[in-house]
Amino acid sequence: MSCKHYKNSPQKYYKIISFATFVGFLYACSTTKKVPDGEYLLVKNNFEFEDKKEPFDSELKGYVQQKPNKRQFLFMPLSLWLYNAANPKYDTLLNEYMTYPNELRDQKLRDSLFIKYNMKSSVGKSLFFDRLYHSWGSAPVILDQTKTEKGAESIEKRLTYRGYWDAEVKFKHDLDSAAKKAAVTYFITHKDPTYIKEYYYNITDPKVKNIYQQKLHESLVRQGQILDQTVLEKEVTRINDLMRDYGYYKFNSLGDEIYFVADSLKSRKQVPLTLEIHKDSLDTPYKMATIGNIDVAIVDEMNDYPKNTTKDSLRGIRFHKVNNQYKDRAIWRAITVGPKQVYDQKKLDLTKRNILSMNNFSILKARDSLRHGGGTIPNDSIVDVMYILKPLPKYELKVGTDINYSQVLNLGISPSVDLTTRNIFGGAENLSTSLSGTFGSIRSTKDISKRVLAYELSAQASLNFPRLLLPFDYYKLLPKRYSPTSSIVLGASVQNNIGLGRVNFNTGLNYLATVNDKVSHRLTIFNTQLSLTKNKDAYYDYFVNDNEIRQEIFDNYFLVRPNIAQQFSSGQLTIDQVSQRITEDLDYQQGLDQAGIDRYTAFIGTLVNKDRQTQDVLISSLIYNFVYNEIGKKDYPNAFYFNGKVELAGNIFSIFNQKRNDGGIVTSPERTIFGIPYAQFVKFDFDVRKYFKFSKNTLVLRQFVGVGIPYGNSSNMPVIRSYFNGGSNDIRAWVAFGGLGPADSQVDERVRTYMTDNLKLTTNIEFRVPFNDMYEGALFTDIGNTWSLKNYNDGYGDEFKFNKFLSQVGVGSGFGLRVNVAYITLRLDLAYKMYDPNKPEGDRWRLKYFQPFKPTLNIAFGYPF
Numbered sequence: 001m002s003c004k005h006y007k008n009s010p011q012k013y014y015k016i017i018s019f020a021t022f023v024g025f026l027y028a029c030s031t032t033k034k035v036p037d038g039e040y041l042l043v044k045n046n047f048e049f050e051d052k053k054e055p056f057d058s059e060l061k062g063y064v065q066q067k068p069n070k071r072q073f074l075f076m077p078l079s080l081w082l083y084n085a086a087n088p089k090y091d092t093l094l095n096e097y098m099t100y101p102n103e104l105r106d107q108k109l110r111d112s113l114f115i116k117y118n119m120k121s122s123v124g125k126s127l128f129f130d131r132l133y134h135s136w137g138s139a140p141v142i143l144d145q146t147k148t149e150k151g152a153e154s155i156e157k158r159l160t161y162r163g164y165w166d167a168e169v170k171f172k173h174d175l176d177s178a179a180k181k182a183a184v185t186y187f188i189t190h191k192d193p194t195y196i197k198e199y200y201y202n203i204t205d206p207k208v209k210n211i212y213q214q215k216l217h218e219s220l221v222r223q224g225q226i227l228d229q230t231v232l233e234k235e236v237t238r239i240n241d242l243m244r245d246y247g248y249y250k251f252n253s254l255g256d257e258i259y260f261v262a263d264s265l266k267s268r269k270q271v272p273l274t275l276e277i278h279k280d281s282l283d284t285p286y287k288m289a290t291i292g293n294i295d296v297a298i299v300d301e302m303n304d305y306p307k308n309t310t311k312d313s314l315r316g317i318r319f320h321k322v323n324n325q326y327k328d329r330a331i332w333r334a335i336t337v338g339p340k341q342v343y344d345q346k347k348l349d350l351t352k353r354n355i356l357s358m359n360n361f362s363i364l365k366a367r368d369s370l371r372h373g374g375g376t377i378p379n380d381s382i383v384d385v386m387y388i389l390k391p392l393p394k395y396e397l398k399v400g401t402d403i404n405y406s407q408v409l410n411l412g413i414s415p416s417v418d419l420t421t422r423n424i425f426g427g428a429e430n431l432s433t434s435l436s437g438t439f440g441s442i443r444s445t446k447d448i449s450k451r452v453l454a455y456e457l458s459a460q461a462s463l464n465f466p467r468l469l470l471p472f473d474y475y476k477l478l479p480k481r482y483s484p485t486s487s488i489v490l491g492a493s494v495q496n497n498i499g500l501g502r503v504n505f506n507t508g509l510n511y512l513a514t515v516n517d518k519v520s521h522r523l524t525i526f527n528t529q530l531s532l533t534k535n536k537d538a539y540y541d542y543f544v545n546d547n548e549i550r551q552e553i554f555d556n557y558f559l560v561r562p563n564i565a566q567q568f569s570s571g572q573l574t575i576d577q578v579s580q581r582i583t584e585d586l587d588y589q590q591g592l593d594q595a596g597i598d599r600y601t602a603f604i605g606t607l608v609n610k611d612r613q614t615q616d617v618l619i620s621s622l623i624y625n626f627v628y629n630e631i632g633k634k635d636y637p638n639a640f641y642f643n644g645k646v647e648l649a650g651n652i653f654s655i656f657n658q659k660r661n662d663g664g665i666v667t668s669p670e671r672t673i674f675g676i677p678y679a680q681f682v683k684f685d686f687d688v689r690k691y692f693k694f695s696k697n698t699l700v701l702r703q704f705v706g707v708g709i710p711y712g713n714s715s716n717m718p719v720i721r722s723y724f725n726g727g728s729n730d731i732r733a734w735v736a737f738g739g740l741g742p743a744d745s746q747v748d749e750r751v752r753t754y755m756t757d758n759l760k761l762t763t764n765i766e767f768r769v770p771f772n773d774m775y776e777g778a779l780f781t782d783i784g785n786t787w788s789l790k791n792y793n794d795g796y797g798d799e800f801k802f803n804k805f806l807s808q809v810g811v812g813s814g815f816g817l818r819v820n821v822a823y824i825t826l827r828l829d830l831a832y833k834m835y836d837p838n839k840p841e842g843d844r845w846r847l848k849y850f851q852p853f854k855p856t857l858n859i860a861f862g863y864p865f
Contacts, residue, residue, distance in 0.1 A: 083137025545750030621649035650680030722756035733812020
C-alpha cells in the first residue's frame, strides 16, 4: 500500500487499525490470571464420535459435568475477564463480604474485614469496581478430573436412554502446564442400537382401549424403531392428552397408569415392547367425567367471595359479583365449557386464555376439581369449575419510547403515550387511544447518498370488543372456541419521509377468529384510508433527480420550440403545462434520435413518478387475512408458516359515483368522491416460510408473492399499495428504494429509484448458526424484483414475462450477526450485490467489482422472517 493511498484515506485506515488494536488488546488479557499454580483452566470440551454421528448427539454436551466459561463479547469470555480484573488480594475478602445480609454491607463492615485480613492500607476504600467486577464476572472453571469421569458416565447413561445400550464413552485430558490451560476430549462409540422387534399393547379397560385403537395411527412408537426412551415419554404424554380430550379427568395423574415393558431376556438388540395401561385396583375403573357447576366470581379481593357477593346465572353458569359493572353475557362468551358437557382439558385452558385476552381481569384462582365427596358415585365423575377474577384498573396509562426499524425510515425512535379505558359499555369493551411519533432518517431525494431527518406523527383510537359486532346470534355458525373478537379503528397521521409529506386518515372494522394455536382468520370491512399529499408544487424541489431529467428535456425542447421557451420564461406556461405540450407534440417525438428517445422515456418516467407521488387517493376495501403458523411450537421443529391476504378495493364507490376529474399529465381522468379519486384494485399477498432444524442450526426458506391488479377507476396501483425493493427484511444488498428494478429496465437510475410496481417476487434463503446463547451468525441469499403485469408501451421494459423474469431478478448475498439480549434480538447484516439486472447486459454479475469493506449495512431488530 502506498503512503499516498493511506494519506488519501486516513479516516478509514485509522478505524481499521484502531479496531484491530482494540481486539488485540482484548485477546491479550490473561484468562488464567487467577488460576492457582498446579491447576488448569478448562477452555474446551471436544466430542469425537468413533463410529458415527446421530441427530441427537448435540444434546450430549449438556451432560458434561464441567463446561468452560461462557463466551459473550466478540466470542470471548468477557465475564471471566471482568472477574480477573478485580484485585486478586480482595478475592477472599469480597467472597466473605458478600455472605453478609445486604443491610449490613457498608463501609464499617469493609473496614473490619480489611483489618481481619491484614490489609490496613485499604481502610476507608469502597472497592466499588472490584465488587462490580465480581458481581458481573464469573470465576475461572478449574479442571476437576473426577468430574470429567462423572461426565463420561452421564453421557453413557444418556446414550443408553436413547437406545444405545452398549455405547462406550472414554476421555482424555490435554494439559498445557505452561499456559495453565486444559481441554477435555470425549471419545464416543455408539455401537449398534437396540430395536423394537414387536410392539404390543395391553389395555384392560375396553373403552380406553377402543379410543387408543382409533388413534393408533398417531402413535409415536413403531415396530422396527430404535428403543428410545424419549420417544416412549412423548407417547405417554400423547396418550394422557388423548384420554383427557375424551373426558378422562386426571388420567394417569400420578404417572403410574401407563408404562412400557421391554423383554431383553432373549436379545439385547431385538426387544419385544408392550404398552401397559391399567390401574392397580380393578375396583376403580376409568370413568368419563362431565362438567358440573361452573362458578365465576368477580371480586375486588380474594376474601370477598362468597360473603360479599350477589348471585346471578346465565345459561348454566353461576356468577358471583361484588358489584354489577360487568354484564353476565360478556363473561359467558369467554367460557368455552358448559354444564353436563364431557370434560375437555383443552376447553378449560382456552377459557383461561380467553379471560386473560379480554384485558379486563387478573385470575386470582382457577380451579377444576372433582365434586366434594369425589370418592363415591356419582361425584367421582363430576368436575366442578371455578374462576375468581379481579377487575383490572379502569384506566391504564403507559408512556414509553421504542427503538424500531422500518424499510423506509430505517432505525428510528418512537415515543408514545397510550391510554387504555376498560369496560366502556359494561361488556368488557376496551378503548385504546395512543399518541405516538417516529423519528428517523431516510435517503434524501435530493442526494441519494445522504440521509435526512424524517418523521411520522400519529393519533390512533381502537375500540375492542370481546365478541363479533353482528346484528344476529352467530354462535351456531362460529363456535365460542374460536374466541371471536372485533375492533373499530380510527386514526390519523402526518408523515414526512420520501420527499413530500402525506396526511393520512384511516378507519376500519376488524373481525378476528382464532381456530386454534396455529390457525387464525381476520376480516376487515370498511377499511378506508384517505391519503393526501402535502407540498405538491414543491415536487421538483424535493426530487432533484427527476428535476435534472426534466431540465434536460426542457432545454432540448426549447431549442426546437423557442416560442414555448419564451412563454415559459415569461411565466405564461407552468412546468406542468410545458410537460403536457411535450407529451402531445408528436412531431417533436418523431424527430428524436436514440439518445433523445431514451431521454424522453426517462422524462415520461418522471411524470409517472410525479403523478403517483403527489396523488391524493381514497381507498375503501375489504381485506381477508388467513394465517397458519407453526413457528415457536415445540411439536413442530421444522415449522411451516403461511400468511395469505386478499384485498378488494373501490367497488362500492364505483356503484354510486360517476363524476370525473381532469386527470394528470400522463394519467386518464378518474371518478372522484368529494374531489378525491378513489382506487379500484384487487391485491394478493402470499408469504410462505419453511424452517429446517439441523441440530442447533436452522435453514430458513421464504417465498413472497405479491400481485396488485388495478381496474375500473385505476390505471395504476396507488403508491401506498404498490411494491418496492430493498431493506433489511427484503433484498438486503439494496437499501429501500435503492435502485433495484423494476425488472431489468434500463431507464435512467435517477428516475427508477422511486418507481414502484404491482408485481413482486422475493425468495430468501438464510442459514443460522448459533455460537452460544447470546450470539448467532447467519449466511443468506436474497433474490427478487418487481414488475408490471402488462406492457404499457412506455419504454420502461418492466413487463413480467415467464421466459425472461429469471434473468431479471436481483441477487444479493451476505452474512450477519444476531445478538440476543433479554427479549430483544439485535440484527446486523452485511450484504453484497451479486447480480444487478439493471446494469447493461454483460456487466450484471458484480463479482468482479466485489469490495468486502463496502457492504450494504442493515441494522434492525428481530429476525427478517
